[in-house]
Amino acid sequence: xxxxxxxxxxxxxxxxxxxxxxxxxxxxxxxxxxxxxxxxxxxxxxxxxxxxxxxxxxxxxxxxxxxxxxxxxxxxxxxxxxxxxxxxxxxxxxxxxxxxxxxxxxxxxxxxxxxxxxxxxxxxxxxxxxxxxxxxxxxxxxxxxxxxxxxxxxxxxxxxxxxxxxxxxxxxxxxxxxxxxxxxxxxxxxxxxxxxxxxxxxxxxxxxxxxxxxxxxxxxxxxxxxxxxxxxxxxxxxxxxxxxxxxxxxxxxxxxxxxxxxxxxxxxxxxxxxxxxxxxxxxxxxxxxxxxxxxxxxxxxxxxxxxxxxxxxxxxxxxxxxxxxxxxxxxxxxxxxxxxxxxxxxxxxxxxxxxxxxxxxxxxxxxxxxxxxxxxxxxxxxxxxxxxxxx
Amino acid sequence: xxxxxxxxxxxxxxxxxxxxxxxxxxxxxxxxxxxxxxxxxxxxxxxxxxxxxxxxxxxxxxxxxxxxxxxxxxxxxxxxxxxxxxxxxxxxxxxxxxxxxxxxxxxxxxxxxxxxxxxxxxxxxxxxxxxxxxxxxxxxxxxxxxxxxxxxxxxxxxxxxxxxxxxxxxxxxxxxxxxxxxxxxxxxxxxxxxxxxxxxxxxxxxxxxxxxxxxxxxxxxxxxxxxxxxxxxxxxxxxxxxxxxxxxxxxxxxxxxxxxxxxxxxxxxxxxxxxxxxxxxxxxxxxxxxxxxxxxxxxxxxxxxxxxxxxxxxxxxxxxxxxxxxxxxxxxxxxxxxxxxxxxxxxxxxxxxxxxxxxxxxxxxxxxxxxxxxxxxxxxxxxxxxxxxxx
Numbered sequence: 001x002x003x004x005x006x007x008x009x010x011x012x013x014x015x016x017x018x019x020x021x022x023x024x025x026x027x028x029x030x031x032x033x034x035x036x037x038x039x040x041x042x043x044x045x046x047x048x049x050x051x052x053x054x055x056x057x058x059x060x061x062x063x064x065x066x067x068x069x070x071x072x073x074x075x076x077x078x079x080x081x082x083x084x085x086x087x088x089x090x091x092x093x094x095x096x097x098x099x100x101x102x103x104x105x106x107x108x109x110x111x112x113x114x115x116x117x118x119x120x121x122x123x124x125x126x127x128x129x130x131x132x133x134x135x136x137x138x139x140x141x142x143x144x145x146x147x148x149x150x151x152x153x154x155x156x157x158x159x160x161x162x163x164x165x166x167x168x169x170x171x172x173x174x175x176x177x178x179x180x181x182x183x184x185x186x187x188x189x190x191x192x193x194x195x196x197x198x199x200x201x202x203x204x205x206x207x208x209x210x211x212x213x214x215x216x217x218x219x220x221x222x223x224x225x226x227x228x229x230x231x232x233x234x235x236x237x238x239x240x241x242x243x244x245x246x247x248x249x250x251x252x253x254x255x256x257x258x259x260x261x262x263x264x265x266x267x268x269x270x271x272x273x274x275x276x277x278x279x280x281x282x283x284x285x286x287x288x289x290x291x292x293x294x295x296x297x298x299x300x301x302x303x304x305x306x307x308x309x310x311x312x313x314x315x316x317x318x319x320x321x322x323x324x325x326x327x328x329x330x331x332x333x334x335x336x337x338x339x340x341x342x343x344x345x346x347x348x349x350x351x352x353x354x355x356x357x358x359x360x361x362x363x364x365x366x367x368x369x370x371x372x373x374x375x376x377x378x379x380x381x382x383x384x385x386x387x388x389x390x391x
Numbered sequence: 392x393x394x395x396x397x398x399x400x401x402x403x404x405x406x407x408x409x410x411x412x413x414x415x416x417x418x419x420x421x422x423x424x425x426x427x428x429x430x431x432x433x434x435x436x437x438x439x440x441x442x443x444x445x446x447x448x449x450x451x452x453x454x455x456x457x458x459x460x461x462x463x464x465x466x467x468x469x470x471x472x473x474x475x476x477x478x479x480x481x482x483x484x485x486x487x488x489x490x491x492x493x494x495x496x497x498x499x500x501x502x503x504x505x506x507x508x509x510x511x512x513x514x515x516x517x518x519x520x521x522x523x524x525x526x527x528x529x530x531x532x533x534x535x536x537x538x539x540x541x542x543x544x545x546x547x548x549x550x551x552x553x554x555x556x557x558x559x560x561x562x563x564x565x566x567x568x569x570x571x572x573x574x575x576x577x578x579x580x581x582x583x584x585x586x587x588x589x590x591x592x593x594x595x596x597x598x599x600x601x602x603x604x605x606x607x608x609x610x611x612x613x614x615x616x617x618x619x620x621x622x623x624x625x626x627x628x629x630x631x632x633x634x635x636x637x638x639x640x641x642x643x644x645x646x647x648x649x650x651x652x653x654x655x656x657x658x659x660x661x662x663x664x665x666x667x668x669x670x671x672x673x674x675x676x677x678x679x680x681x682x683x684x685x686x687x688x689x690x691x692x693x694x695x696x697x698x699x700x701x702x703x704x705x706x707x708x709x710x711x712x713x714x715x716x717x718x719x720x721x722x723x724x725x726x727x728x729x730x731x732x733x734x735x736x737x738x739x740x741x742x743x744x745x746x747x748x749x750x751x752x753x754x755x756x757x758x759x760x761x762x763x764x765x766x767x768x769x770x771x772x773x774x775x776x777x778x779x780x781x782x
Contacts, residue, residue, distance in 0.1 A: 001508055001509070001512050001557035001558055001588065001589055001590045002508065002509035002511060002512055002557065003507060003508060003509065003647065003650060003651070003654065004506065004507055004508055004509055004654075005509070007507070007654050007657065010657065010661075042461035042462045043461050044456070044459070044461065045456065045459070046453060046454050046455055046456050046459045047453045047454060047459075049454070052450060052451075052453065052454040055450040055453070055669070056447060056450050059443060059446040059447050059450060060443075062437060062438045062443065062446070062634070062635065063437050063438060063440070063443040064437055065435070065436065065437050068435070068436070068437045068438075068631075068634075069634040070433035070434050070435065070631075070633040070634045071433045071633045071634060072634055104495055104663075104664065104666075105664045107662070107663070107664045108662060108663055108664060111661060111662030111663075112503075112662065115395065115530060115531075116394060116395055116398070117392055117393065117394060117395055118392070118393035118394065118395055118396070119510075120393060121392050121393055132661050132662070135661045136661055136662055139506060139658070139661070140506075166392035166393065167392055197392065198392055199392045240459075240461075242461040242462045242664075243453070243459075243460040243461045243462060243463055243665075243667065243668040244453065244667050244668065244669065245664065245665065245666065245667045256394065259394060260394070263394065263395075263398050266398065266401065267530070270401075270502060270523050270526045270527055270530070271498070271499060271502030271503065271523070271527055272495075272498070272499055272502075273495065273496045273498045273499060273633075273636065274634075274636065275495075275636065276634065276635050276636045276667060276670055277634040277635065278446070278635065278669065278670075279667055279669075279670075
């Protein structure tokens, strides 16, 4: 056979392995140092009681012939479609349940959705960016172009009507920058996409961190979005499901005259076999009154960390995006240090680990990502060290 | 954007929807009829106690900060790699743990593996066949050619050295025919594939039904297979995980000088985020002594159904494949009926539903699939009705 030669064109990213290696080497050289990781992109709080109870109950269902669940529909159980439709109604978005597809996570769907598009399409992604948007397209041989995100536009680039493209990635609130589009910003992208007959792949994985009621939580809050946007979201950050795996994708029937909705159903029924019944029951429990309340408490824990870090950067006069409406803080490295110099400086002098922005694209250099997913006490301690070092 | 036009070339299969519609209409017209479904391709027995206990324990892990599991490695936890390597050792197959990739099921991997190959490759599939082998390749624009499986070769076609191809699908024990290759048959395919520099995608989802110790349970029992074959397997039929979702794929490092192993790792780390921790713990429990014992009992239940149906066909003098080493029985329709005529005849006169072979490819016409996944008492009752009608 001939292998897919496009794999040779994927850039190898050594970002997280280099971060880990540098940390390991520092710790070996300074065994007494109490290193705090603010680089972590994974949740750390356990699943909430309402979810745990639902998971146990669903396990019991699988233990008895009368309540056993074998194959379910690939696109998920209707109990979860209905719960999600209800969740969207609270944002003022009305969806048909057959526009909602349950999956094992946004990452899978963001990659797999590309099966629906021609390899000749041109893809527009922001720089800096979550690397899989680029890699999945390079694997398929698509041309990737970039929209510059930088301090000048608050890391929220707007469309350039002179640029032609077919597929547009938007992540808001953004990973890694924490910046979140307002309605006007998303409206501009929706109008551009509709004019270009392009599709927006909208990654809403961090929408649960939005607190400003003025900011859209779903792209479908924007007029015209249903004719140009697919939305991806997940229980990962919302409910701590990073290791429990459940997400969803909205493919509106207004998109390409219903063609993409039908194609995605066909793709999923042919190349996927659904999310575990147990997991879907756990996910649905998020939308009960108790579940919602408990999830908000966990999110509040992380938001408090973000607040601590925001206030620290404010007090130091360091420019940053995120920290509000996002678990990420994306700061300009002090004294014009480049990302990796600042990484070393922070590790050596404050024993704090973050993520160098340069790892997310050329516009990331000179910037640095901190996250709010750590332990509260440790985050406060890290903030004190930052103040001491950089104050 | 331009959509992937290849989707227009996927044949619409109305097999199962037509079966369901005919059954519904018959039941509506004959509300008193006690219809028995021997068409079911899904397991019906609950998960075994060892798995249930492990699932509950893992749910509890997710409830506590100290034992909480967020993102795991995309390719799965090492506890499950090691358990699977041990399982393969019992077949005499030695694997490195980094040749084993955990996934949400064989169907996903059988589709997703195609990302690794050029769209120009030619694909060889048997006819009749599990439809997704064809559909996933048509979606990607690959040329599909067929190897005729028929009564003459016992529905176990052998390679034709004159046929050139790049990707070969083999499912053994086969769905829908129940036929299982012996060592000589698989050896012929392995030699052909190595000679052609083709890759075999070996679907072993039904290996757990093999009882004859002379039959291979893994393609890697065949010399030379590690340089030409990827093997897909699943907990679905082995342990009733059709609704719990866990499978695995073996990509040997001897294949294409290790290139495919690395590419699959890259594909999975980029477009997948791993199987739920809870589910992997449940899957690992299958390999405990208690788990294995309990799973064998459940498989024994289905095997007993297969035996009842085999003996019935034997007593009726009806030609069939499968029934031994497989949950499927693939029978020649009596009196030269075509598949759908026999379907109607059986439904009307015995109130038994099966699956018309014509739905699996042109060579399936005149054949009919029964399955052993039903209730034991109902299967015995169905067998009695078959004897009465056809005897």
